[in-house]
Amino acid sequence: MSREPIDSLNNPNNLDPHFPTDADSDDLFIDEILIVDDAPDNLRVLSAILARRGFKVRKALGGSSAIASAQANPPNLILLDVRMPEMDGYAVCQVLKDDPLTSQIPIIFISALNDVSDKLRAFNMGGVDYIIKPFQEAEVLARVETQIRLQKLQQKLIQRNHELLDSNRELEQFAYAVSHDLQQPLQNMMGFAKLLLLKHQSSLDETSLEYLDGILESGRRSQHLIQDLLSYAQVQYQNQSxxxxxxxxxxxxxxxxxxxxxxxxxxxxxxxxxxxxxx
Known part of the structure; x- marks a missing residue:
């Protein structure tokens, strides 16, 4: 099958010496990228670009091997050629997106197809970006690193959401425990105040009666507050209106x-x- 030339990057010795290397990107060197292309020359060039930047690179010469590789050990990102025999890039992408294990892997399509319809199809299939051949080293690295950073930010957001949910559960448990523990001493306090009124109301002066009324009123407010805390502790399990x-x-x-x-x-x-x- 005839392949489109990439560009002068076919010679890995001509890589841009001024472009930052892996020494400048300590946070990227552990990320793994799967390159899928049926042309060995293209695989060699892309591998050289990404490896020089500090990425760990895996290669697949066809759609079936790419799917098997991604399912066995999901990479951080996939560079996927569109035009391949037997199984094109769109079909590979569909299989990966249908599998929960690989559905979240960012996929960047690479192709000489420059029509808007081809790009739209790639994005509709779940691709996050589209690189047109021939491309430049700086463009490939910029697009790859952007998706890697977005993926890391998304993972941090998911992790913090989990932490927030855990904190909310702990807060709800604490509120429930505290509210429950406060009820008994509050009931005792109000009970003693009621007994004083029942037995000694006629012998108490106006100021003392005001104090007892204040105790009972404060107790009732505290009971409402405790009930509100108990309701808050269960708020996520109740229907909201x-x-x-x-x-x-x-x-x-x-x-x-x-x-x-x-x-x-x-x-x-x-x-x-x-x-x-x-x-």
Whole structure:
């Protein structure tokens, strides 16, 4: 099968001496790239470019061997030629994208086909980029390194999302445990206050009755708070619904909860403005 020439890069000894080497990219030298092309010369040139940059390179001369290699040990990225006998690059890409083990591997197509329809087909098949032959060393490296960096950022994002989920689960467990443990002493406190009112209400002065009423009211608010914490701990397991919220009621509740605390002067200093209702 006749092949399109790549360019002057067919001689690996002519690689650009001014282009950065693997010594300049310590974070890239462990990444592995699978090159798929049925032309040995093309494989040799691309391998020389990437190896010089510090990448670990694997080669496949056809679609079947490429699929077997990727499934046996998924690489970080695949450079995939489009026009190959028996199984073209589009078919190879389809098989890899249908396999959960290899579906997330970035695939860069390489081809002399320059029509928009060819490029669109490559992207629709799941390719992340498209390099047109003949190409330059700098272009290949720039496109490869961009996809490698994007892949690493995506992996970090997935890892941090997992860490965030773990932290949320720990927070929910903590909130549930603390809320549950607070209920018993709170019930005891309110129970003793009720007993004092029941047995000694007639003999207590007005100030003492106010104190007991304050204890019971604070206890009821604390019970509501504990119940809210318990609900929050289970929020991800409950059906969520959106409701209209009146900010005025929220502010009034906050001020009521802060009775006796010297912060209400802030509202007085700033002046009362009825907040708007939000959704």
């Amino acid at each position: 959106l409701e209209t919220v009146d900010c005025t009621l929220i502010l009034e509740t906050v001020l009521e909860n802060l009775k006796g605390v010297r912060v209400t002067f802030l509202v007085e200093k700033l002046g009362w403005r009825r907040p708007r209702t939000i959704y």
